Amino acid sequence: MDQRDRNLYLRANIIAAIREFFRTSNFLEVETPLRIPANAPEEYIDPYCSEGHFLQTSPEVCMKRLLCRGHQRLFQISKCWRRQERGSRHLPEFTMLEWYRTDSDYTGLMSDCETLLSHIASVCDCKGSLNFRGKLLQPTAHALRITVEEAFKRFGGKEMREAVKDGSFDELMVSSIEPALATIDCPVILMDYPREMAALSRLKAKDSPVAERFELYLGGLELANGFSELTNPQEQRLRFAEANQRRLAYGLPQLPMPEPFLSELDRMPDSAGIALGIDRLVMLFTGAENIDEVVAFTPEEL
Amino acid sequence: MYTSADLKKGLKILIDGAPYLITAFDFTKPGKGQALYRTKMRNMINGTMLDRTYRSGETFEPASLEERQMEFLYKEGTHYTFMDQQTYEQVIMEEEAVGDAKNFMLDNLKVDVLLFGEKAIGVTLPNFVNLRVTQTEQWAKGDTSGNDSKPATVETGYTLRVPPFIEEGELITIDTRTGEYSTRVKG
Numbered sequence: 001m002d003q004r005d006r007n008l009y010l011r012a013n014i015i016a017a018i019r020e021f022f023r024t025s026n027f028l029e030v031e032t033p034l035r036i037p038a039n040a041p042e043e044y045i046d047p048y049c050s051e052g053h054f055l056q057t058s059p060e061v062c063m064k065r066l067l068c069r070g071h072q073r074l075f076q077i078s079k080c081w082r083r084q085e086r087g088s089r090h091l092p093e094f095t096m097l098e099w100y101r102t103d104s105d106y107t108g109l110m111s112d113c114e115t116l117l118s119h120i121a122s123v124c125d126c127k128g129s130l131n132f133r134g135k136l137l138q139p140t141a142h143a144l145r146i147t148v149e150e151a152f153k154r155f156g157g158k159e160m161r162e163a164v165k166d167g168s169f170d171e172l173m174v175s176s177i178e179p180a181l182a183t184i185d186c187p188v189i190l191m192d193y194p195r196e197m198a199a200l201s202r203l204k205a206k207d208s209p210v211a212e213r214f215e216l217y218l219g220g221l222e223l224a225n226g227f228s229e230l231t232n233p234q235e236q237r238l239r240f241a242e243a244n245q246r247r248l249a250y251g252l253p254q255l256p257m258p259e260p261f262l263s264e265l266d267r268m269p270d271s272a273g274i275a276l277g278i279d280r281l282v283m284l285f286t287g288a289e290n291i292d293e294v295v296a297f298t299p300e301e302l
Numbered sequence: 303m304y305t306s307a308d309l310k311k312g313l314k315i316l317i318d319g320a321p322y323l324i325t326a327f328d329f330t331k332p333g334k335g336q337a338l339y340r341t342k343m344r345n346m347i348n349g350t351m352l353d354r355t356y357r358s359g360e361t362f363e364p365a366s367l368e369e370r371q372m373e374f375l376y377k378e379g380t381h382y383t384f385m386d387q388q389t390y391e392q393v394i395m396e397e398e399a400v401g402d403a404k405n406f407m408l409d410n411l412k413v414d415v416l417l418f419g420e421k422a423i424g425v426t427l428p429n430f431v432n433l434r435v436t437q438t439e440q441w442a443k444g445d446t447s448g449n450d451s452k453p454a455t456v457e458t459g460y461t462l463r464v465p466p467f468i469e470e471g472e473l474i475t476i477d478t479r480t481g482e483y484s485t486r487v488k489g
Contacts, residue, residue, distance in 0.1 A: 044336050084307060084337065084358075087329025170335035171355055178332065197334060215333050225333050250359070 004293050007286045010124065011294055014282055015077065017123040018097060021116055027073040027099060032062030034079065040200060041240045041255035043247060046083035048092075055081040058275055059098055060200070061261045064229065067100055067271055068264040075099040077278065088290045089221070089280060092299060100273040105202075105228040106212045109274045110189050113216045113224060114143050117187060124285050131287050132219040133182070139218060139284070141186035148193050149210070155180035161209070164194045182220025190215045199239045201227035216276070218284055226274030233265040304362040306339045314346070314365040317354075321346045321365030321418050346416075347399075347423050367418055369426070374411045382407075384415050384422065395422040405460035406431045406478045427478040432487050433457055434473050441466045451483075 022029065039047050039057045047054040056062075059076050066074055080096045101108060118140040121128060130137040152160040156172045163169040181188050191214035195203055198211035212228035230236050237257065244254045282294040292298050304315060313324045326342040339356040346365070372384040372393070380397040382404070393415065397404060403425045407413070411431065416424035438454035451463040456474070464483045468474060473487040 042334065044331070044334065085329070085331060087331075090329060090331060170332050170338060173332040173335065174330055174338055174340070175355065199334075222333055 007282065007288060007294050008296060010286050011282045013123060014120055014285060015278065017120050018077065018116070018278070021119045022075040022099060025073070027075040027101075028071060030063070030066060030074055030076050031078065032056075032059050032066070032076065036061065036258075038256040038258040040258060040261075041243045041247070042199065043243045046252065047255070048081045048083055057082050058096060060273065060275070061258045063098055063100055063273065064268060064271075065261055065264055067102060067269060068267045072102045072269075073100070086299070088292075089283070091279065091291055091295065094291075095278040097276045097278050098273065100229075100271055102269045102271040104272055105270070106191075106214055106226055106272045109226040109272050110143065110145070110191075110214060110216075112274070113189070113226075113276075114187065117218070120281070120285065126285065130219070130284055132221075132284055133289060135182070135219060136185060137219045137284070138185050139187065143187040143189045143216070144184060145189045145191060147191055147210075151177050151180075151190055160194060164196055169194070169197070178217070178220050178222070181217045186218075188217040190217060198227060199243055200230055200236070202230045221280055221284060222277075223280050223284075224274055224276035226272065229268065229271045229273055231265060231268045231270065233262050236265055237262055304364060306337075306356050306358050306360045309339050309341060309356065309362070314367055315343075316363040316365045317343070317352070320348075321367055321423075322352065325351075346418065347421075365418065367416060369414045369416055371412060372415045374407050374409065374413055376409055377404075377407075384413070384425075393417070393420075393422040395425065399423055400425055402481070403427050403478070405458055405481065406433070406476060408433065408458065429477065429479060430475050430484060431478055432473050432475050433460075435464070435468060435470055438464065438468060438470055440469065 019029065034056050035050050035053050036056055037053050039054055040061055045057050047057050058080055059078050063074055063076060075098065077095065077097050079093055081093050083092065085092050121139045128138060128140045130139055149160045152158060152163060155177045156163065157176065158172060163172050192204065192210040193213040195209055195211045198213040201211035201213040203211050214226055215222055216224040240257055248254060279291050279294055283291060286294060288294050309324065309327055311324055311327045314321055322343040323346055324341050324343050328340045329337065330340060331337045337358045341354050343352045343354065370386060372386050375383045375385050382395045382397065382400050383392055384395065385392045399422065406427055414426040415422050433456040435454050436457050439452055449466060452466050453461055454464040454468060455461045462476065462481060462483055464474060468486060475484040475487055477484045
């Protein structure tokens with residue numbers, strides 16, 4: 001049995017630990033349809049078509065509709081599909097954990113991340129340390145919170161606003177900021193992204209240039225994306241339309257609007273939601289350098 | 303024409319007129335951001351390394367390289383001349399491009415020459431070559447000093463370590479991949 005097959009045992013234990021964590025915290029586990037008429041349109045995410053419908057790129061649209069129906073704490077572990085995403089940390093079909101709560105904003109999710117990581121670390125019996133890419137990490141430590149603006153100043157060599165304007169935001173994240181985060185041994189919460197990069201998040205205040213969105217990093221590996229939810233249907237529709245406009249400019253197909261979601265959105269309570277890549281989490285806890293090592297089959301092996 | 307989605311390790315592309323080999327590649331997509339294709343590349347002519355990050359939808363010209371079997375004819379100064387035995391075409395390569403291979407090449411050796419258009423930029427040797435030892439210390443039979451190897455020079459001027467029983471004038475086989483003695487050629 002090779003290392004990959006041994007990793008599958010740890011993977012199964014991690015998923016069981018995630019379920020136990022949420023169940024004991026009174027989150028309802030749900031399964032929502034994987035094949036849907038419309039995902040939330042995003043500038044850089046391309047869904048797979050399925051005979052007039054689409055495979056989900058994230059369960060968020062259905063999850064939020066459940067919040068509109070009165071549910072208060074939800075979680076789901078499901079497969080998601082995104083076209084043309086394949087690399088050492090990407091698979092076109094991957095496993096996502098999403099959880100939502102109506103009793104807090106994005107800061108509540110940040111605490112959830114800390115307690116979840118600690119819980120998984122205890123189940124994996126790693127004695128509080130992980131060896132990942134030659135570095136010793138502390139998954140149970142309190143997460144360092146740093147704003148995206150601070151991160152750009154400290155590690156990016158440029159003002160965040162400027163990077164958004166001149167289009168170098170993503171490149172600087174990848175070439176300068178993420179490698180700097182990799183040198184930090186505790187979890188890192190990169191928070192308050194520019195509004196242009198947070199289509200579904202609530203803004204920090206009316207007309208604020210930043211949104212209540214954060215990303216969880218550990219060992220320089222991007223694990224989760226969470227935010228305080230936008231609940232204004234007009235503004236949400238506008239943001240979706242802007243995403244479609246930008247897609248048009250790149251020659252990408254326009255994506256349909258998730259109409260039932262938009263019509264129910266005014267009934268959605270204030271809430272916060274987060275999406276975490278389970279494959280990436282397993283990479284950290286197994287020390288795998290490549291996502292191929294933590295899945296049963298890669299698409300190329302089929 | 304290649305696009306960003308075709309980029310991968312081992313691909314050869316043209317940049318500013320020179321052929322580059324992609325030695326490392328990663329696809330990445332920072333949270334909700336655009337896809338970025340990160341490459342490390344080596345200039346196949348002068349060996350310089352390049353780091354480049356590309357976006358979706360960029361296009362690349364393939365580097366047209368060809369490997370042709372040729373015969374090494376002779377060396378004159380720093381010029382090495384090779385001949386295609388089918389077409390009798392001759393190409394000249396600078397010593398720098400020949401690299402370490404020069405230690406193992408005797409006239410008439412058959413090799414694979416890497417061509418970029420008309421320009422010869424590299425040579426691949428057969429895994430083993432036979433070369434004659436031109437200089438080495440004699441082995442005194444009965445010498446039990448315990449040395450398990452001694453230095454020797456072969457006819458190309460290359461020096462290596464050989465077993466103590468190898469004499470001057472003997473033919474030995476050298477592994478060109480490691481530069482090490484492999485075996486003695488009998489007869």
